[in-house]
Amino acid sequence: ARARTCAAVDLGASSGRVMVGRVGPDTLELTEAHRFPNRPVRVPEGLRWDILGLYAGVLDGLRAAGQVDSVGIDSWAVDHGLLDADGALLGNPVHYRDARTEGIAEKVWASVPAAELYAATGLQYAPFNTLYQLTAARASAQLTSAEHLLLIPDLLAYWLTGEMGTELTNASTTQLIDPGTRDWSYGLAERLGIDLRLFPPLRRPGDPAGTLLPRVLDETGMTGPVPVTTVGSHDTASAVAAVPATGERFAYICTGTWSLAGLELDAPVRTEASRAANFTNELGLDGTVRYLRNIMGLWLLQECVREWGDPDLGGLLAAAAEVAPLRSVVDAGDAAFLAPGRMPSRIADACRASGQPVPESRAEITRCILDSLALAHRRAIERAQSLAGHPVDVVHVVGGGTRNELLCRLTADACGLPVVAGPAEAAALGNVLVQARAHGLVGDRAEMRGLVARTQPLRRYEPRGDTAAWRAAEARLGTP
Numbered sequence: 001a002r003a004r005t006c007a008a009v010d011l012g013a014s015s016g017r018v019m020v021g022r023v024g025p026d027t028l029e030l031t032e033a034h035r036f037p038n039r040p041v042r043v044p045e046g047l048r049w050d051i052l053g054l055y056a057g058v059l060d061g062l063r064a065a066g067q068v069d070s071v072g073i074d075s076w077a078v079d080h081g082l083l084d085a086d087g088a089l090l091g092n093p094v095h096y097r098d099a100r101t102e103g104i105a106e107k108v109w110a111s112v113p114a115a116e117l118y119a120a121t122g123l124q125y126a127p128f129n130t131l132y133q134l135t136a137a138r139a140s141a142q143l144t145s146a147e148h149l150l151l152i153p154d155l156l157a158y159w160l161t162g163e164m165g166t167e168l169t170n171a172s173t174t175q176l177i178d179p180g181t182r183d184w185s186y187g188l189a190e191r192l193g194i195d196l197r198l199f200p201p202l203r204r205p206g207d208p209a210g211t212l213l214p215r216v217l218d219e220t221g222m223t224g225p226v227p228v229t230t231v232g233s234h235d236t237a238s239a240v241a242a243v244p245a246t247g248e249r250f251a252y253i254c255t256g257t258w259s260l261a262g263l264e265l266d267a268p269v270r271t272e273a274s275r276a277a278n279f280t281n282e283l284g285l286d287g288t289v290r291y292l293r294n295i296m297g298l299w300l301l302q303e304c305v306r307e308w309g310d311p312d313l314g315g316l317l318a319a320a321a322e323v324a325p326l327r328s329v330v331d332a333g334d335a336a337f338l339a340p341g342r343m344p345s346r347i348a349d350a351c352r353a354s355g356q357p358v359p360e361s362r363a364e365i366t367r368c369i370l371d372s373l374a375l376a377h378r379r380a381i382e383r384a385q386s387l388a389g390h391p392v393d394v395v396h397v398v399g400g401g402t403r404n405e406l407l408c409r410l411t412a413d414a415c416g417l418p419v420v421a422g423p424a425e426a427a428a429l430g431n432v433l434v435q436a437r438a439h440g441l442v443g444d445r446a447e448m449r450g451l452v453a454r455t456q457p458l459r460r461y462e463p464r465g466d467t468a469a470w471r472a473a474e475a476r477l478g479t480p
């Protein structure tokens with residue numbers, strides 16, 4: 001088969017990009033066509049995504065990409081647009097960090113206890129799960145007049161093709177899917193008064209998702225037909241698809257605004273112990289389960305850097321590397337860090353509250369964050385192995401955090417396992433590979449991963465020292 005080009009639209013919480021992948025039996029080359037900021041906007045009613053700005057970025061990116069053989073779209077999860085009966089968007093999609101879900105989970109649990117929710121959906125508790133967002137919006141004018149609900153990548157695909165669908169890996173983050181049947185959890189939705197008819201029919205990675213509309217072809221300078229191909233439209237599903245693992249004894253950490261740390265499994269783990277440890281069972285490619293924990297990730301640092309007026313990151317990390325290790329740590333899994341703003345003082349407060357030295361300089365705060373992330377990585381990977389009975393020999397770190405050497409090194413040390421770091425653009429690569437597979441250019445998942453391993457630069461970090469200091473730091477936090 002000849003090499004083909006696939007455009008991957010990949011939207012993260014702080015930036016979006018359109019990447020062009022050239023794929024053949026022994027080729028996997030990724031180039032950036034266009035990158036644009038994703039700046040959430042605060043309006044009087046709350047925090048919103050600038051979805052039209054993002055769509056404009058997608059169109060610019062497709063134009064810059066030139067003629068391609070296929071297009072795929074992935075983004076962050078849980079968020080969505082509501083459309084009226086004419087298919088018009090009813091408002092700016094609400095940001096998952098918006099405060100509207102405060103106190104909502106408790107209301108939901110009053111009618112469906114948390115343990116039952118977990119048994120039905122296998123999903124972690126996070127205040128922003130679509131289930132809670134829809135409950136928060138129940139009486140809103142928008143939701144009452146909505147005819148369709150489209151998750152963010154599905155909304156963009158609709159604008160590009162005129163066709164509606166609900167992609168399964170992303171749908172699994174709504175908390176309305178049963179990861180065992182890989183279908184909607186009808187009984188649960190009914191008990192909670194959520195109308196599943198809002199969601200267009202499910203489609204799976206590899207399914208066709210229409211072709212670019214004539215107007216879109218015009219605007220992007222392409223000649224049709226150009227198919228849009230369903231990928232793992234949840235960015236984390238796409239990133240896990242591109243983890244360059246050989247064999248099955250691996251853990252992964254998808255790093256970026258979030259750190260998503262866990263395992264790829266064949267079946268969900270829905271035990272009470274798993275619920276108590278707040279592990280989630282999201283769906284991946286080919287019926288796999290992404291068994292993982294959400295960790296605040298580099299969001300903690302991004303928010304500090306924003307508050308500090310954007311100092312040079314390289315200098316900050318170099319200074320942090322010189323600070324004494326593990327002086328104070330915070331629980332990087334704590335939802336208390338979810339909202340934006342005042343991050344340096346919130347971190348200082350958390351250190352004070354747990355009786356640890358309060359980090360003062362920027363270097364100390366940065367070190368505290370990176371130590372805390374590495375510690376959270378360690379805890380998640382250790383717990384995942386024991387809860388799932390699935391031991392690992394290696395940790396694959398993918399995503400933007402692979403550019404942060406200190407974070408990779410500390411993660412290897414904390415886990416006591418070798419870390420293989422790369423690729424940085426894992427989500428875009430996974431997106432491209434699923435399109436390529438749908439068009440017959442690569443084989444199964446193992447082959448996709450082999451191709452990544454052979455073609456992408458990876459860096460290995462061996463663990464240093466023993467993990468005693470990390471275990472001691474872990475004891476200071478005292479949480480599961």
Ligand code: LFR
Pocket residue numbers: 012013075076077078079096234235236256257258260294
């Ligand atoms: C990462 C991610 C996570 C999801 C969070 C919110 O970009 O998709 O997997 O929990 O964003 O959607």
